[in-house]
Amino acid sequence: MVGRVPARPGGGVTDVTAKLPREFADLEPFVADWCLPTEPERYDKRLASPMDDMQTYYDAITPRAEAAMTYLDRYSLDDMPEEAVNLLYMLYSMIMVSFPVECWHQQRIPDSGAAHIDCLVAPVP
Amino acid sequence: MVRWPKPSEGSWTEHYPELGTEPVSYEDSISPELYELEREAIFKRGWLNVGRVDLLPRTGSYFTKEIHVAKTSIIVVRDRSGQVAAFHNICRHRGNKLVWNDFPGEETSGTCRQFICKYHAWRYDLDGALNFVQQEGEFFDLDKNDYGLVPVHCDVWEGFIFVNLAKEPEQPLREFLGPMVTSIEGYPFDKMTERWHYRSEVKANWKLYMDAFQEFYHAPVLHARQSPAKFSNAAQEAGFEAPHYRIDGPHRLVSTAGIRAWELDQDMRKPIEDICRSGLFGPWDIPDLGVDKLPDGVNPAKCDPWGLDSFQLFPNFTILIWGQGWYLTYHYWPTSYNSHVFEGTLYFVPAKTPRERIAHELTALTFKEFGLQDANTLEATQTMMESRVVDRFPLGDQEVLCRHLHKETAKWLDEYQRGRVGA
Numbered sequence: 058m059v060g061r062v063p064a065r066p067g068g069g070v071t072d073v074t075a076k077l078p079r080e081f082a083d084l085e086p087f088v089a090d091w092c093l094p095t096e097p098e099r100y101d102k103r104l105a106s107p108m109d110d111m112q113t114y115y116d117a118i119t120p121r122a123e124a125a126m127t128y129l130d131r132y133s134l135d136d137m138p139e140e141a142v143n144l145l146y147m148l149y150s151m152i153m154v155s156f157p158v159e160c161w162h163q164q165r166i167p168d169s170g171a172a173h174i175d176c177l178v179a180p181v182p
Numbered sequence: 183m184v185r186w187p188k189p190s191e192g193s194w195t196e197h198y199p200e201l202g203t204e205p206v207s208y209e210d211s212i213s214p215e216l217y218e219l220e221r222e223a224i225f226k227r228g229w230l231n232v233g234r235v236d237l238l239p240r241t242g243s244y245f246t247k248e249i250h251v252a253k254t255s256i257i258v259v260r261d262r263s264g265q266v267a268a269f270h271n272i273c274r275h276r277g278n279k280l281v282w283n284d285f286p287g288e289e290t291s292g293t294c295r296q297f298i299c300k301y302h303a304w305r306y307d308l309d310g311a312l313n314f315v316q317q318e319g320e321f322f323d324l325d326k327n328d329y330g331l332v333p334v335h336c337d338v339w340e341g342f343i344f345v346n347l348a349k350e351p352e353q354p355l356r357e358f359l360g361p362m363v364t365s366i367e368g369y370p371f372d373k374m375t376e377r378w379h380y381r382s383e384v385k386a387n388w389k390l391y392m393d394a395f396q397e398f399y400h401a402p403v404l405h406a407r408q409s410p411a412k413f414s415n416a417a418q419e420a421g422f423e424a425p426h427y428r429i430d431g432p433h434r435l436v437s438t439a440g441i442r443a444w445e446l447d448q449d450m451r452k453p454i455e456d457i458c459r460s461g462l463f464g465p466w467d468i469p470d471l472g473v474d475k476l477p478d479g480v481n482p483a484k485c486d487p488w489g490l491d492s493f494q495l496f497p498n499f500t501i502l503i504w505g506q507g508w509y510l511t512y513h514y515w516p517t518s519y520n521s522h523v524f525e526g527t528l529y530f531v532p533a534k535t536p537r538e539r540i541a542h543e544l545t546a547l548t549f550k551e552f553g554l555q556d557a558n559t560l561e562a563t564q565t566m567m568e569s570r571v572v573d574r575f576p577l578g579d580q581e582v583l584c585r586h587l588h589k590e591t592a593k594w595l596d597e598y599q600r601g602r603v604g605a
C-alpha cells in the first residue's frame with residue numbers, strides 16, 4: 058500500500074500523505090476538494106461544485122466541527138502545524154458550503170447573477 | 183404595533199422638518215450632468231476617508247488611492263516625522279503617475295525610502311521634496327524647491343485618515359465631523375486590527391448603495407431566505423423599526439436593537455450559527471475591548487441587546503459599530519453617474535484562538551452573502567430609474583436617512599453653484 062507505514066507498536070497505520078491530524082482521518086477524502094487556503098478559492102469551488110457534493114461534505118464535517126475546534130484550540134493561530142492549518146481550512150470550507158446547503162439550495166445567492174464582491178484581504182490563517 | 187417611541191412630531195422625518203415628507207426625486211442618481219457637478223461640489227470639497235493608520239505601520243509605508251470622481255490619484259505615506267501625509271500622485275517633471283505597478287489605474291501599497299518616477303527617475307523624499315533630477319544640468323533655472331509633490335490636505339481622526347482635495351478646506355476635519363460623529367471618540371478602533379477587505383464594482387450610482395445600507399426596512403424582505411423560515415416569517419410579520427435616528431449636519435446615524443440569537447429557539451437559527459457561535463451580528467461572545475465603558479455616542483438609544491450603530495459620514499463613508507464588539511466600514515467611490523466601486527472592510531479584535539477565528543469567518547462570509555443580495559438589487563434599480571418612467575419616489579419614515587442623503591447632496595450642489603456664480 059503506497060504511502061502507508063506502520064505508525065507505532067500496536068497501533069494502526071499512518072498515511073504519510075495525510076494532510077489532516079490523524080484524529081480527523083475520516084475527513085481525508087474531502088481534502089482534495091475543500092482544503093483551500095483562501096476565500097476566493099473557496100468561493101470559486103462553491104460556485105463550481107454540484108450541490109450533492111457540498112451536501113455530502115457538509116454532512117461529513119458538521120458533526121466533527123466541535124471536535125475539530127477543540128483540537129485546534131491547543132494551538133495559537135500564529136504557530137500551528139501544517140495539518141492543523143489544513144483542518145482550519147476545512148472548517149472555513151464548511152462555513153462556505155453552509156450557505157448553499159442551509160439557505161439557498163443552489164450554489165449562487167438567488168438573484169445575485171451580475172454581482173460580484175471580491176475578498177481581497179483576509180487574516181492568515 | 184409601535185415598538186420604539188418616535189419623536190414628539192410623530193415621525194423621525196418630521197423631527198427634521200427641512201427634509202419634508204413629499205416623494206423624492208432620484209435625478210441625482212441618473213443624471214450625468216449632476217454627476218459632473220458632484221465632482222467639484224462634493225468630492226473636491228468634503229473630507230474623504232481613505233483608510234486607517236494601520237495601513238501605514240512605519241516610516242515609509244505608503245498606499246495609493248484612486249479617486250476617480252475627482253480625477254486624481256493620491257499617495258498617502260507615513261513621512262519622516264512619523265506623521266501621515268498625502269500628495270497628488272503626479273511627477274512634477276512631465277506628469278507621469280509617480281507610484282503604480284503594472285497597471286496605472288490600480289492601487290498599490292508598500293514601504294519605501296523615496297519615490298522614484300519610472301519615466302526619468304526624478305526622486306522625491308517621503309515629505310514630498312524633490313531631491314534628485316536626472317541630468318539636472320540640462321534644465322533651465324530649475325530650483326528643486328519649486329518642484330515638490332503637490333500636497334493634499336490630510337488629517338487623522340481616531341486612526342481614520344481623511345483627505346480634502348480643496349485648495350483650502352472650508353472646515354477643519356474635526357469641525358466637519360461634528361458632535362455626533364466625534365462623540366464616538368474613544369471607541370477601541372485601534373484594538374481591532376484583524377482586517378477583511380472586500381471590493382465590488384457596482385453598476386449603480388454611489389448613493390443607491392448608500393441608501394441600501396442606511397435603511398433596514400428592506401432587511402426582513404430582501405434577506406428573508408438568509409434565515410430559517412420561522413425566523414424570517416416572524417421578522418417579516420414584525421417589519422423593521424429602528425429605535426433611533428439622528429441627523430447632524432451632513433452626517434447621519436441609525437441605531438438598531440440586537441438579538442440574543444443564542445436565546446432563541448434553535449429552529450430560529452441556522453445550524454452553522456450554533457456550530458460557530460456566530461452570525462451576521464458578529465460572534466456571540468464579545469471580546470475584551472479593553473475599555474471600561476463605551477463612548478457616550480455609541481448605542482445612543484441604550485438598547486439592550488443593542489444591534490449596531492451605522493454612522494453615515496458625508497459624502498461616501500460609513501462606520502458601522504456592532505454591539506457584539508467589532509466594526510466595519512463602507513466606502514462608495516463613484517466611477518460614473520451609474521457606477522461605483524464599493525469597499526467593505528471588517529475589523530475584529532484579533533482572534534486569540536482558532537475557535538474565535540472561525541466565529542469571525544462566519545460573520546465575514548455572512549456579510550458578503552448579504553452584500554451580494556443588496557448589490558444586485560442596485561443594478562436593477564439603476565436601470566429602471568434611468569427609464570425615467572417614474573420620477574418621484576415615496577420614502578417612509580424608516581427611510582429618513584435616504585431622504586437626508588439626497589437632500590444634502592442637493593444642498594452641496596446648490597452651495598457650490600451659488601458660490602461659483604457669486605465669485
